[in-house]
Amino acid sequence: MTEQKAIVTDAPRGGVKYTSIDLAEPEHYDAKLSPVYIGICGTDRGEVAGALSFTYNPEGQNFLVLGHEALLRVDDVKDNDYIKKGDLVVPLVRRPGKCVNCRIGRQDNCSIGDPDKHEAGITGLHGFMRDVIYDDIEYLVKVEDPDLGKTAVLTEPLKNVMKAFEVFDVVSKRSIFFGEDSTLIGKRMVIIGSGSEAFLYSFAGIDRGFDVTMVNRHDETENKLKIMDEFGVKFANYLKDMPEKIDLLVDTSGDPTTVFKFLRKVNNNGVVILFGTNGKAPGYPVDGEDIDYIVERNITIAGSVDAAKIHYVQALQSLSNWNRRHPDAMKDLITYEAKPTETNIFFQKPHGEIKTVIKWQ
Ligand SMILES: [Zn+2]
Structure with a gap:
């Protein structure tokens, strides 16, 4: 078991707390990661308000770790040609089920819907607002542009x-x-x-x-x-x-x-x-x-809902282009940086909000 701090809700009932949780290390994983920035959006707020009846906790658990708009750092990874320790990556939110669309990497177009596929921080899978994350390389998209900085946290909404x-x-x-x-x-x-x-x-x-x-x-x-x-x-x-x-x-x-x-x-x-x-x-x-x-x-x-891995890659390319042309405007899209303890941001939008993010480390 890994004891760690996390921001959790109880889906679909709602509520939010920053608390210590115990999660078992998965039997198989390629990479160990930790959050750098995590955005919050209407879905997170809807979950906390108990307004999203389609959300649910992972099987056998009485809580759900929130957070799906993540920018993560690779802390450890098995030998591979794609990512290395220290890289920044964006994890896929939706994980495939067994239908034909899910099997070809298009779980965004899942033919069945729940419970065939899961969404991190939303339906049946823990999200990324926790100190330690284990994942497989196939679900991680590398941030290639070192100039993007915190702007890379916009990859998930842009995909x-x-x-x-x-x-x-x-x-x-x-x-x-x-x-x-x-x-x-x-x-x-x-x-x-x-x-x-x-x-x-x-x-x-x-x-x-x-x-x-x-x-x-x-x-x-x-x-x-x-x-x-x-x-x-x-x-x-x-x-x-x-x-x-x-x-x-x-x-x-x-x-x-x-x-x-x-x-x-x-x-x-x-x-x-x-x-x-x-x-x-x-x-x-x-x-x-x-x-x-x-x-x-x-x-x-x-x-149109969600997106495939290719759209995360396209999103990162567009962010790089926009950031080269309008670096100040791109930074201004992030209107508030909260600490993990500031759980009131789930209830109250800061004035003039475009994107509120949690700076995890
Ligand atoms: Zn499916």
């Missing part, structure tokens, strides 16, 4: 964006989506929300040539507007200024009322990516005109 663009690439081929000049320049992408995922979606959209606008129903902080401005992203408070003629709509809110308000502004052959989830959001009465609108314009609505 979701990379997968969503893969989904966009597939579904947008129903018709000709790009312009007559063969590019996406001038095509309008609107992102609902202005949290960390919305920022990462907006940067990835800019890279592809989209005219990108982030929207929310309030004005935004100076720090957020400055970062958007650096990247060429626009912002609209949609209560005052509603964007029209949208080619790609991405929702990070999970709120059906907001989604349908914007869906009715999507162009012919437009694509809607649903990414945000909020099981507590109030219902929206979909009427015949809503359905008509979607059908008559060949609009594709696609859900």
